[in-house]
Amino acid sequence: MTTDFWRIVFGRLDLGALDFLTAFRDPTLNEIILSGAAWAVILGGLAAVVALSRYRLWGPLWQNYLVSVDHKRIGIMYIVLAGIMLVRGVLEGVVMRGQQADGLGGGFLSANHYAQLFSTHGTIMIFFMAMPFLTGLINIVVPLQIGARDVSFPMLNSASLGLTVAGAALVMISLVVGQFSTGGWTAYPPYTDSLFQPGPGPDYWLWSVLLAGLGTTITGINFVVTILRERAPGMTLMKMPMFTWTALCTAILMVFALPPVTVSTAMLLLDRYAGFHFFTNALGGNMMNYANLFWLFGHPEVYILILPAFGVYSEIVATYSGKRLYGYGSLVVATMSIAVLSFTVWLHHFFTMGQDADMNAAFGIATMLIGVPTGVKVYDWMATMYRGRVRMTVPMVYLVSFMVLFVLGGLSGIILANPSIDFQVHNTLFLVAHFHNMLIPGLLFGMLAGYTYWFPKLFGFRLNDRWGYISAWSWVAGFVLVFFPMYVVGLMGMTRRTVAYTNPAYQPWMILSAVGGVVVTVALLSLFVQLYVSIRDREFTRDIGGDPWDARTLEWATPSPVPAYNFAVIPHVHAREAFAVAKEAGLGYQAPPAYADIHLPGDTWMGVILAVFGTAFGFGMIWYMWWLAALSFAVMAVAFIGRALRGDRAGVVIPAAQVAAEHRAWLAAVGRLAPVTREHEQDGINHGVAAPETREVAA
Amino acid sequence: MSAPQSSKLNAQGYRHDLRGYLTGFGLAVVLTVIPFAMVAMGDTLDRATVIGVVAVLGVVQLFVHLRYFLHVDFSPEEREKVYLLAFSALLLFLMAAGTIWVLVNMNTRMMGMG
Amino acid sequence: MSNARPEGSGQRTRRGLCSHRVGLLSVAVAVAVAVAGAGAAQAAGFLSPAGPVAVAQSVHFWQVTWISMIVVLPVLVGVPLLAWHYRYGNARARYAPNWDFSHALEWVMWLVPAAIVAVLGVLLWQGTHSLDPYRPIASDKAPLKVQVVGLNWKWLFIYPDYHIATVGEMAFPQDRPVQIELTTDTVMQSFLVPALAGQIYAMPGMVTKLNLAADRVGHFDGMNTQFSGDGFHDQHFTAVAMAKDDFDAWLKAVQAKGVALNPMAYARLATSSTPAEVRATFGNPAMPPSVTYFTDVPTDLFGGIVMRYHNGHPMTPADQPGTAAYNTKYSG
Amino acid sequence: MSGTSAIHAAPGLSYEAGHDHDHDAAGKALWGFWLFMMSDLILFGLFFATYATMLDPMSYAGGPTPRDLFELPGAAMETAVLLTSTLTFGLASLAVKYEQGRGRVLGWLGVTLALGLVFLGLEVREFAHMIAIGAVPQRSGFLSAFFGLVPLHGLHVTAGAIWLVILMVQIVGKGIDAGLTSRLARLALFWHFLDIIWIGIFSIVYLGGIV
Incomplete structure (x- = not known):
């Protein structure tokens, strides 16, 4: 009787699932790492709660962030999430490097623990680091670049964040309660079927990805409409900044590429929970369809990740070369072709499944075709530097390293696009090196460059350059050390996902790779030191004028930090790189003829509700606590229906007089500041007003 | 309206x-x-x-x-919608027809024994 | 912290130079790794091929690499040069802030990569067709038939014409094509012998094919590359290419030393175990280490394993090799 | 965007007096909804494609085939009901557009809701019959694909019906204002869209299965 009761309350959850306790019984290094991670999550969470209470920050956090619909605040929350997950993902990567350095015939991790590590590492880095980072950056930058007050659907923006947080929360909870999937970030059945993995691991993966995927779909819809409908008057599509173009293409990809993964996860869930036979071994299931559906999503996903970084690079290369972006039209066409072509190559992720040569060749050639527009982009950035005045600032370090490393990744990509060669290096560390080579320089460097570039716009001071350089070069050096050896052992035939190996020839390379892991850790730490030092020294790097880099697009025509309403008066746009053109004409800082009241959308609880009850819903489903799942689902449904019945909440009105006062005060401050040449860009006298320096100079 | x-x-x-x-x-x-x-x-x-x-x-x-x-018609106001529909139709075709093409091909090649 | 922080001109260059040295260092490391790596990779894997398929693959690999250099090298060389020559403050560099388009450059940027892709596309098309794993290798000798079954965590090699099977070792005569059919009796796996040919997936209820051959005698590492659980890293075997006479002797040795692979033995073999554990369970001192020989293999073993997934009955955990329930039931 | 030549003469950017231009909220919402439907269309497309690849003996796994399961009268009935409901929703939209009064709008919406519920009833009856004769989704890959696709459409209709009820409650309570007109326009889109999906279902699943 009582056991039945507890079974209903706790589902299949029992004390055995709390494996952070096992280290006390079985203190091996493997268990200590496993439990240590769980304790880090528990204690980290507690520390955050204590700190927030101690400094009485719950109120401001709630008011200014959690219920806010301000796109900048939502963007910051996305990036904070990405930062937390980046720490976990990098540390997991470093532990894996350590294991393989020691993996000749053994090592210190159990096979199961290692499998969990590569599964969570991939899932986290793709879905909960990269996606939130780029979504956050798009959130922050796009409305500013197009001269909008906010996104088209502010409430849905908050809802997207809530769903993403719920997915991330489930992955974090899996460290403490039960275990994560061991099926990799792709979760191929039948390995992940209930037959082989009856435990909660694959369910953690499925619900995290499903929730985050729904959030991403909504984000995509939101930004397509925002970019197509909220642009300032005069900003035609062909006057949009490149970052906005890439954001548009990424948003379109989000709308169309997420459904396949929603379908594949939904089908796998039906297989696991209801005994369906979509992908099972027997009774007519077809696991090949899972690979097909997953990569129908997975390949466009790569471009969802990489296009915004391309956008960042396009912005910074023009700004730090003091020059117009070369080949705007070319870049737009290249971006769009990449977006469409990305839907035609998914089969190259499973060339080795047994389909015929015609099909493999067709998809192989389609894959190589993507190299053409991608190459054009790199050449366009080089042409932008040509006859420019290049300042090797921190974002430029990322850009230059990216260009060099990315073409090497592209080379390995062309190699992999050949089915006959892919047969040899598929599933080896060569492949692992390849996609890290695309994603670390191609995504992470771009995001970090964007973070450095736009940081002053949000917070009103620049990031410390010294620690920025240390971090950037450590990322570059660490990346090279970690992943170049993987190309080598991959060609030698070392498979991915192997906890140990017997071939002694692999070990020196794996040790080199582990050294790289240490350098990457330094890079990660330097980012946090940089943040600390920058906050400490913020008075020296104060950005008052709002234009610390002599930049070119609309977002730099605003004060730093940007007010909640973004623009005092929405500008009319008459040119590409409108702010640069206006500055050249001496019209960078104009007083508008009149000010008007500004309407801003009201707060919403939707994000918080979805984050909390989405997590609870997923947790209930994973542990078969049906009551919890049903209750949480009901709460979310009621929240949506309630909002539909009640209509939109009243927004906030900022009176014209207040806007005028703030804007005039800023214009006056800009007038008082001494314009700074690029010579002193990184010095204490740069307070965000740039001296005009764009006269043509012959050699 | x-x-x-x-x-x-x-x-x-x-x-x-x-x-x-x-x-x-x-x-x-x-x-x-x-x-x-x-x-x-x-x-x-x-x-x-x-x-x-x-x-x-x-x-x-x-x-x-x-x-x-x-x-939905071809009037200027509806043009954006037509583009959207055409793009969606293209992707639907790529994904659905692609799925059928790939799986039929693989299914037949997985059958052969002997 | 003092308020007097070092500010002023000259900062950029000092700071820049100091930390950019790290960048140069990482470039040096990259080059060193690339050179050493190219050497090391040549010594193992498919870049030191031992059969016609792998030879063609390694040739193709280098062709693609060198042809791609036409588009890669300009970036590797050009980016550092541009960043250096057009650095801020270089009085000798021209500055054209409003130059943003050139028709000639545009043609080069699009057409050169497109032409390279066209050339590579032709190579790709030919390579993909000639190296289709299902395509038999041309030879005047009749191919040796081997049926491969993926199990947790070993490959079972069935020689249907000889009614023998092995675990941990796949032997075959050199210069004679080997025609392989693959399936698994557990989760999805992928079969690879880098020195001989590329990999192909093996899936339950399905049959895939792979053709390979060896030009020389030797021992080559073979493996599963598709993660399949805790013992995945032990799922290796040795592919042994032998002279014809040696192979005949090997067949006799297996017949003589092997144990019978009856249904009971197969059920036990299919439980989760590594090649070494299989040897410990079934083997005898006459067999090489980590290698097990089986005889009296039923003619329809392979077909039966495949068809078990098409009999219209649900697969219970206790009947499905690779599950915990199956291991409990059959490993006693 | 009414740009005049005077504005274009200004370099880069300029500010006009009192022009915080008001964007068309209903239009944006409708656009967003179109995007959502296209995303949903891909979702359905992949369920359709999966279903199509499951139409072979391997996926029947010795269980019932489409010919054994589907019959024309049931499918015809469901089609007739759903198709009629799309017309009645159109009439409701017209009643809103031409301000024919709350009663008429509610009337047509009520008929649409009733038809939607009849459709769901017919579908549930069909599924119950299939389950009764052992054609459960756990029987074969083909049946899994069927029960993935057709009930997914049914779930959409259910969601549409719930939404319809909510809007009818709002009409009764608050009357028909701009916000409600916009929401009705989106629901109309959704309802017509579901009918288009149903064309796919009756053509591929039922007619394709029986022929």
Whole structure:
């Protein structure tokens, strides 16, 4: 009787699932790492709660962030999430490097623990680091670049964040309660079927990805409409900044590429929970369809990740070369072709499944075709530097390293696009090196460059350059050390996902790779030191004028930090790189003829509700606590229906007089500041007003 | 969605719009009844022909619905929507036809034994 | 912290130079790794091929690499040069802030990569067709048939014409094509012998094919590359290419030393175990380490394993090799 | 965007007096909804494609085939009901557009809701019959694909019906204002869209299965 009761309350959850306790019984290094991670999550969470209470920050956090619909605040929350997950993902990567350095015939991790590590590492880095980072950056930058007050659907923006947080929360909870999937970030059945993995691991993966995927779909819809409908008057599509173009293409990809993964996860869930036979071994299931559906999503996903970084690079290369972006039209066409072509190559992720040569060749050639527009982009950035005045600032370090490393990744990509060669290096560390080579320089460097570039716009001071350089070069050096050896052992035939190996020839390379892991850790730490030092020294790097880099697009025509309403008066746009053109004409800082009241959308609880009850819903489903799942689902449904019945909440009105006062005060401050040449860009006298320096100079 | 100018125009507009819906409905009924009837006739018709007709009429009916119920046309205001539909149709084709192509190919190549 | 922080001109260059040295260092490391790596990779894997398929693959690999250099090298060389020559403050560099388009450059940027892709596309098309794993290898000798079954965590090699099977070792005569059919009796796996040919997936209820051959005698590492659980890293075997006479002797040795692979033995073999554990369970001192020989293999063993997934009955955990329930039931 | 030549003469950017231009909220919402439907269309497309690849003996796994399961009268009935409901929703939209009064709008919406519920009833009856004769989704890959696709459409219709009820409650309570007109326009889109999906279902699943 009582056991039945507890079974209903706790589902299949029992004390055995709390494996952070096992280290006390079985203190091996493997268990200590496993439990240590769980304790880090528990204690980290507690520390955050204590700190927030101690400094009485719950109120401001709630008011200014959690219920806010301000796109900048939502963007910051996305990036904070990405930062937390980046720490976990990098540390997991470093532990894996350590294991393989020691993996000749053994090592210190159990096979199961290692499998969990590569599964969570991939899932986290793709879905909960990269996606939130780029979504956050798009959130922050796009409305500013197009001269909008906010996104088209502010409430849905908050809802997207809530769903993403719920997915991330489930992955974090899996460290403490039960275990994560061991099926990799792709979760191929039948390995992940209930037959082989009856435990909660694959369910953690499925619900995290499903929730985050729904959030991403909504984000995509939101930004397509925002970019197509909220642009300032005069900003035609062909006057949009490149970052906005890439954001548009990424948003379109989000709308169309997420459904396949929603379908594949939904089908796998039906297989696991209801005994369906979509992908099972027997009774007519077809696991090949899972690979097909997953990569129908997975390949466009790569471009969802990489296009915004391309956008960042396009912005910074023009700004730090003091020059117009070369080949705007070319870049737009290249971006769009990449977006469409990305839907035609998914089969190259499973060339080795047994389909015929015609099909493999067709998809192989389609894959190589993507190299053409991608190459054009790199050449366009080089042409932008040509006859420019290049300042090797921190974002430029990322850009230059990216260009060099990315073409090497592209080379390995062309190699992999050949089915006959892919047969040899598929599933080896060569492949692992390849996609890290695309994603670390191609995504992470771009995001970090964007973070450095736009940081002053949000917070009103620049990031410390010294620690920025240390971090950037450590990322570059660490990346090279970690992943170049993987190309080598991959060609030698070392498979991915192997906890140990017997071939002694692999070990020196794996040790080199582990050294790289240490350098990457330094890079990660330097980012946090940089943040600390920058906050400490913020008075020296104060950005008052709002234009610390002599930049070119609309977002730099605003004060730093940007007010909640973004623009005092929405500008009319008459040119590409409108702010640069206006500055050249001496019209960078104009007083508008009149000010008007500004309407801003009201707060919403939707994000918080979805984050909390989405997590609870997923947790209930994973542990078969049906009551919890049903209750949480009901709460979310009621929240949506309630909002539909009640209509939109009243927004906030900022009176014209207040806007005028703030804007005039800023214009006056800009007038008082001494314009700074690029010579002193990184010095204490740069307070965000740039001296005009764009006269043509012959050699 | 501006309010109609006068009740006379209003009545005219209403009749025009109503005719649109009824035309769409009529066409949809015809386009539904024909394939059902052909299938109902059973073995008297060639199977491939019936499948072809069902497919073609299904696509025609899709356009009827888009035109008369979803009011999609080629006017300038609707151009964006047409682009969206065309793009979606392209991706739908790539994914759905691609899935069938890939899996049929693989299924046949996984069968061969001996 | 003092308020007097070092500010002023000259900062950029000092700071820049100091930390950019790290960048140069990482470039040096990269080059060193690339050179050493190219050497090391040549010594193992498919870049030191031992059969016609792998030879063609390694040739193709280098062709693609060198042809791609036409588009890669300009970036590797050009980016550092541009960043250096057009650095801020270089009085000798021209500055054209409003130059943003050139028709000639545009043609080069699009057409050169497109032409390279066209050339590579032709190579790709030919390579993909000639190296289709299903395509038999041309030879005047009749191919040796081997049926491969993936199990947790070993490959079972069935020689249907000889009614023998092995675990941990796949032997075959050199210069004679080997025609392989693959399936698994657990989760999805992928079969690879880098020195001989590329990999192909093996899936339950399905049959895939792979053709390979060896030009020389030797021992080559073979493996599963698709993660399949805790013992995945032990799922290796040795592919042994032998002279014809040696192979005949090997066949006799297996017949003589092997144990019978009856249904009971197969059920036990299919439980989760590594090649070494299989040897410990079934083997005898006459067999090489980590290698097990089986005889009296039923003719329809392979077909039966495949068809078990098509008999219209649900697969219970206790009947499905690779599950915990199956291991409990059959490993006693 | 009414740009005049005077504005274009200004370099880069300029500010006009009192022009915080008001964007069309209903239009944006409708656009967003179109995007959502296209995303949903891909979702359905992949369920359709999966279903199509499951139409072979391997996926029947010795269980019932489409010919054993589907019959024309049931499918015809469901089609007739759903098709009629799309017309009645159109009439409701017209009643809103031409301001024919709350009663008429509610009337047509009520008829649409009733038809939607009849459709769901017919579908549930069909599924119950299939389950009763052992054609459960756990029987074969083909049946899994069927029960993935057709009930997914049914779930959409259910969601549409719930939404319809909510809007009817709002009409009764608050009357028909701009916000409600916009929401009705989106629901109309959704309802017509579901009918288009149904064309695919009756053509591919039922007619394709029986022929």
